[in-house]
Amino acid sequence: MRASLPTTWRIAWRNLWRNPRRTTLALAAIGLSVTLVLLYDGILRWEADYIVDTITGPMLGHVQAHAPEWRRTRAMDKTIAGVSRAIDALRRDPDVAGVDARVYAPALAASGEEGFAVMVVGVDMAEATRPSRLLEGLQTPLGGRRVLMGRLLAEQMGVKQGAEVAIVGQGIDGSLANDLFTVAALIDTSVDFVNRQAIVMPLGDARELFAMGDEVHELVIYARDPARAGPLAARLAGAPELAGAEVVDWKTAAPGLNDLVELVSVMWVFVLVLVFVAAAAGVANTALMSTFERTHEFGMLLALGTAPSRIVGMIVVESLALGATGALLGTALGGAVVGWLYYAGFDYAKFTGGGPTSLSAFGVTFTMIIRPRLASIDIVRVVMAVMATAVLASAWPALRAARLQPARALRE
């Protein structure tokens, strides 16, 4: 007589808790494995987002717009005109999170008699000081001919904060651009070129210095969803406010960086596979071990007249229940850990005992605060994997046990 399914589950659950120590152990093992896998998943997502964010945040942005010839020639007079209208329109776009506007002008700078070749970069200060942007967190008040200088450039020039610097260049109409400025602060940005060569000033000041009107060299657009930078670039290329401009996404603008990001991502996914296999191996080993150790018990049941198929069924259901419960516990714990770390931020530097708190890579600096996050697919994936592993791993010994002669099984 076949028992109904709910009965089987009730029996399975009761069986589990007949041996609380064993069950607790298995639950702990499975749960902790799941927690660790989720933690890795969370870090993986953070790393991918983070690298893209750090690379695109300061200089590249997600989408860039220029006058058609500007990227090739970097000529001063190749500008996007009528930008204030364009920027307003872009900021109203629902997919756009922010818009920065830039002026790049090569110039001569001198604090004493010696002139140095520099690049004057005019930026929208309100945008550039937002988080993960070029001047993140900068609070130095500017305006009134106060500028920022890259620290390495300042060292080369022998310039300290508060020094007066002359900047000479060519205006967009060919006229001589020259004025005196005060170095309000030395900056260490995450972009090597800025630290080595740039004097950064508010966009308005740069435009005035170089006799520019309502025009800029570069519009840097930040997307709400960085993963959709490509489609956004394609859409904005057709937008009326950017008519005539060349619009590209960051991967087109910096293909080398993109290649690197992809390589690193692929390697991390490979490691995810390793992590999964390790967890599965652990779960399988545990399930196998427990089941084999219960052969005596199965012998008893067989001797008492239980059908072998029911024994197998019971074991499978037990494993399912075990796997599911363990996975759920692990998910709860893992989710909690990831959630806490996401808000608190895991300061890896402190964890490793004062390692580097920020590092440079390919012209960009990374800080070492990890904020993992999870997507539902990560959880579903782990839970499915764990349950499948637990069931498969206990099926074999169960089948074996079921085929045993009761007397032999009893002897084990």
Place this chain on the structure above:
Amino acid sequence: MPIRPVCAAAIVALATVAAPFSPAAPVPQHPSPPDVDAVLARLDDLYRSKSSIARMEIIVTSPRSTRTMRLKAWSRGEDEALIVIEAPPREEGTSTLRVGSNLWNFLPRIARTIRVPPSMMLGSWMGTDFTNDDLVKESSMHKDFTSRIDRRSDTPPGWWISLAVKPGVVGRWARIDILLDDANLPVEERHFDRKGRLARVMTFDETKMLGGRRLPAHMTLTPVDTPGQRTEMRYLELQFDVAIPNDTFSLSRLERGK
């Protein structure tokens, strides 16, 4: 014809040197082909002398705008030159001094003197179409090119002369076609790059007596590849072999201006 510069890189300096120039040749009565060698030798030295003082106007036209500058220039030998901008008013008093390999800019608006680093000496100056080749190099049409008479021109009356660069000469132009009028003064020059493509055209007009010589006072340089772009230079005053006070080419003089 290369404009003789003396100062390195980004500055127009009206250079000089070489032998004194003899007064203008008489206009021939009938069109017979000129003695090309002699003519070229004379053209090389048309604007040259041991020392010179000039006032000139430079007009740069681009698709965006037209800019006019007026400046005064002193030069002596190959190594010394001083240029002071007189107009537009916004840039009046801005001056550049070259002595030997050193280049300084004086900016009156901010009262600063700045030395220009070598890396910045190679670009074009102030958005003009003059390259540093024009400004600095000692290229000579007479010595660096082999010449032949191409054909007679009727309007304006003159001779087209074709110059082909000699092998081993370093320069941007593989071929230059010059149209000389019957007074053996240049009317037009066409510069061809080393691939044989026409790269730019120079026209000469407003011939008058300047500094005791008869020469075209107005030159227009038009690059072929950039539409709407050209640079014009016009001599307002020109003195050759004039005595220049010794302290002219000094930093203090630079900063005093005028």
Place this chain on the structure above:
Amino acid sequence: MTMVSTKYAARSVGRNLRRTILSIVGIAIGCVLALFMESLNRGRGELFARAGSASGVGHLRIVPDTWRGRRDSRLRLADWRADFAAAQAVPGVASVTARARAQVLLAVGTHVVPVELAGVQPDVEPRTFRYVQAIARGRYLRAGETGALVAGRAIADRLSADLDDEIVATTVGPRGEIQSALFHLVGIVSTGSDDTDMAVCQVALEDLQRLTGFPGAGEVSIVLNDYREIDRVRARLVQSVARGDDVMTLSELAPDVEGHFKQDTAVTRFVSGIILLIVLLGVASAQLAAVLERRREFAVLAALGMSGSKMVWLIVQEALMLGGGGALVAVAAGLPLVWKLAHTGLDFTRYLGGSYAFQGVLFDPVVYGDFGWWIVAYVSAVALGATLLASLYPAWYAARTDPAVALRVAQ
């Protein structure tokens, strides 16, 4: 009594073969996974060193000692030939190449492009600078020829120049004088990125000397056979280079690359920790499951008079045997695997997406693992450590077994 417990442990291990094999296999799999991860981690150092050397930076570079403070391309080595010879004399050096650089204006007609021109040694340069290993059009420079120039496609486009065209190069000499020279374009390099194209512009070293008037080379780049020798070679080389010259390592030359490597390593070590924890969990729970099922056995032993501490020792010995067995299997299975990883590497080319351009990346996307004697130590440590740690609770549990349990029929 020790001998007896050891014999018992051995026999216990041998008696229940299935349990033993299961344990050993479980331990071995965990160890191999952790080993694989560790090999990859150690191999990352190779990856970034390769990136540095393929990009032309080299593992080491001899530079004028003032170059550290101000990276001026006009600086030249005090005695480049002596430095070159000193570099070649060091054992473990794969290639040595000398270069000089200058800020130059290239011109064809009215088209001008400012570039940093590199004077190189054509026979050695391709070994240290990846982008000239495969020329898109034309050919590379040949040793002994003069007047030839190789440039990136973006440069050629801006100059409107084609193969065999003549290009005028102008620069500022030591005394501030302007000098020019003619070159003809013999090869065009296409890196897949305009910015990188602009950084590729090379002539023969002698040609650059003639053009600029600055004598000699400004840098001597060295690529080693083994990137791990960088610091050792530096220490040695510093003694033998000319006075006025200094030796810099890849880390100092390209702190960007070094920084990324460090950050990546730091996080992957964290992840290694995760994997090890998982392995430990797996081993521990399997062992514990096994022990929990042997309650009757331990109860019998207790009833026979085995003391708690001896029971613990028994469990520990079993664990050691299992761990040792697991370590052996792990080494046997892991060595060939890691060897393959170290020699063939993991090739990620296929996984990098359609937009991946071969020459767009600084290095082949192949990751090589590390192979060495450390493997044995590592595996042993992991296997034995894991099983010992895993046996703590079971040992304590076994020691507390109530002998009366042995007398019960049911659990």
